Amino acid sequence: MTHLSKSPWILHYDASSCNGCDIEVLACLSPLYDVERFGIINTGNPKHADVLVITGGINEQNRQVVQNLYNQMPDPKVVVAVGICASSGGVFRECYNVVGGIDCIIPVDVYVPGCAARPESIIDGIVRALSILEEKKRMPAHGRATGGGER
Amino acid sequence: MILLEYAVLFIVLAPFIGGLLAGIDRKLTARMQGRVGPPILQPFYDVGKLFQKEQIVVTPSQHFYVLSYLVFIVASGALFFAGGDLLLVIFAFTLAHIFLVLGAYSSYSPYSFIGAERELIQIIAYEPMIILAAVGMYMVTKSFFVWEIMTSSLPLILYLPGVFLGFLMVLTIKLRKSPFDLSTSHHAHQEIVKGVTTEFSGPMLARVEIAHWYENVFLLGFIYLFFAWNPLVGIIAIIVAYLLEILIDNTFSRATWKFTLKSAWIIAGMMGLVNLGVLYYLSGVVPV
Numbered sequence: 001m002t003h004l005s006k007s008p009w010i011l012h013y014d015a016s017s018c019n020g021c022d023i024e025v026l027a028c029l030s031p032l033y034d035v036e037r038f039g040i041i042n043t044g045n046p047k048h049a050d051v052l053v054i055t056g057g058i059n060e061q062n063r064q065v066v067q068n069l070y071n072q073m074p075d076p077k078v079v080v081a082v083g084i085c086a087s088s089g090g091v092f093r094e095c096y097n098v099v100g101g102i103d104c105i106i107p108v109d110v111y112v113p114g115c116a117a118r119p120e121s122i123i124d125g126i127v128r129a130l131s132i133l134e135e136k137k138r139m140p141a142h143g144r145a146t147g148g149g150e151r
Numbered sequence: 152m153i154l155l156e157y158a159v160l161f162i163v164l165a166p167f168i169g170g171l172l173a174g175i176d177r178k179l180t181a182r183m184q185g186r187v188g189p190p191i192l193q194p195f196y197d198v199g200k201l202f203q204k205e206q207i208v209v210t211p212s213q214h215f216y217v218l219s220y221l222v223f224i225v226a227s228g229a230l231f232f233a234g235g236d237l238l239l240v241i242f243a244f245t246l247a248h249i250f251l252v253l254g255a256y257s258s259y260s261p262y263s264f265i266g267a268e269r270e271l272i273q274i275i276a277y278e279p280m281i282i283l284a285a286v287g288m289y290m291v292t293k294s295f296f297v298w299e300i301m302t303s304s305l306p307l308i309l310y311l312p313g314v315f316l317g318f319l320m321v322l323t324i325k326l327r328k329s330p331f332d333l334s335t336s337h338h339a340h341q342e343i344v345k346g347v348t349t350e351f352s353g354p355m356l357a358r359v360e361i362a363h364w365y366e367n368v369f370l371l372g373f374i375y376l377f378f379a380w381n382p383l384v385g386i387i388a389i390i391v392a393y394l395l396e397i398l399i400d401n402t403f404s405r406a407t408w409k410f411t412l413k414s415a416w417i418i419a420g421m422m423g424l425v426n427l428g429v430l431y432y433l434s435g436v437v438p439v
Contacts, residue, residue: 003199034186036177039193045345047207047352050200074205074352137203 017056169364234298266346
């Protein structure tokens with residue numbers, strides 16, 4: 001195990017969530033769940049982040065934003081789609097302005113179900129994402145620097 | 152007299168002490184907020200991880216500025232622990248932070264720019280007080296050399312209580328503690344994304360973090376100078392000062408840059424200058 005899974009820094013982005021899942025994500029940081037005991041820090045900067053946590057589905061307004069955030073994150077990185085809207089579009093799937101789940105735009109590694117997703121399942125999803133992060137470090141995607149290198 | 156062995160000890164040990172200090176800081180902060188908190192070694196895991204990440208280079212000159220920041224922080228700290236000239240130490244220390252500001256300015260990012268401007272305001276805010284502390288030490292011990300201040304048998308804190316309080320005030324700015332963590336913050340809450348460090352990622356951010364550890368150890372060494380006549384009291388003073396900083400960090404909300412600048416200068420004037428004035432007046436009456 002490398003240091004990667006001991007210090008995952010999270011970037012939380014609200015795509016078009018109803019704020020239900022957002023509040024549950026923030027609840028993870030509260031004293032009751034305290035994800036900082038796993039070294040998890042909520043950062044606001046994609047350049048510092050390892051895990052991209054997205055709530056809500058993709059719509060035409062945020063398509064570019066999500067793509068941009070993902071591109072700005074240094075490798076290795078993982079994406080966690082929190083809630084049913086982020087996973088598939090949910091009840092908003094058929095709306096005229098909604099594109100669908102996060103995986104329409106960027107590759108998603110972990111899907112956390114629920115409406116809204118429970119803090120326990122969000123933490124579980126992020127812990128699962130960490131093992132994928134380790135795997136990505138061992139076997140970097142083709143054409144990418146192996147870490148520590150430059151893009 | 153320059154003691155090279157202490158300089159080498161500082162260069163080797165300071166990252167470990169600084170990292171451990173940061174870990175204890177985070178644990179205590181978490182406990183104060185009713186949380187469990189990360190492991191004590193968390194800062195080392197963070198830096199270890201940052202070195203494993205990809206380095207996204209926004210502009211090539213960033214490398215140079217960040218490396219210069221680290222080198223000059225280490226150099227000023229090493230010179231301090233070697234017993235060198237306090238003024239030279241302070242100038243090298245300021246230069247190091249100018250490199251950090253230049254590093255932030257080198258990328259065309261508005262967040263980075265605001266962070267750089269705030270870092271400059273912080274430098275303007277704390278610099279007079281640090282110079283006053285050096286001048287105060289000179290007035291008492293008649294020397295700018297750290298070695299001679301260290302070995303002086305005079306209890307500096309009794310001559311310079313105002314200067315010490317003023318120094319504690321700017322220490323809050325220097326340690327990047329709330330209410331004065333304007334340019335970048337350790338906390339989960341953000342201040343205009345991440346201030347000066349916004350455009351640094353991976354190994355570059357790790358170097359900034361290590362430089363900050365060196366810096367913290369150097370600043371705590373500076374506190375020790377006030378109590379150098381008695382090593383035990385000195386170490387207790389360092390611990391109490393750091394605990395006080397953690398308490399302040401968790402008690403106050405963030406101040407505006409205007410308040411930071413005003414309060415830093417007013418306290419430097421009230422505490423520092425008045426203290427030095429009294430000392431100057433008394434030196435005519437009682438030989439120091």
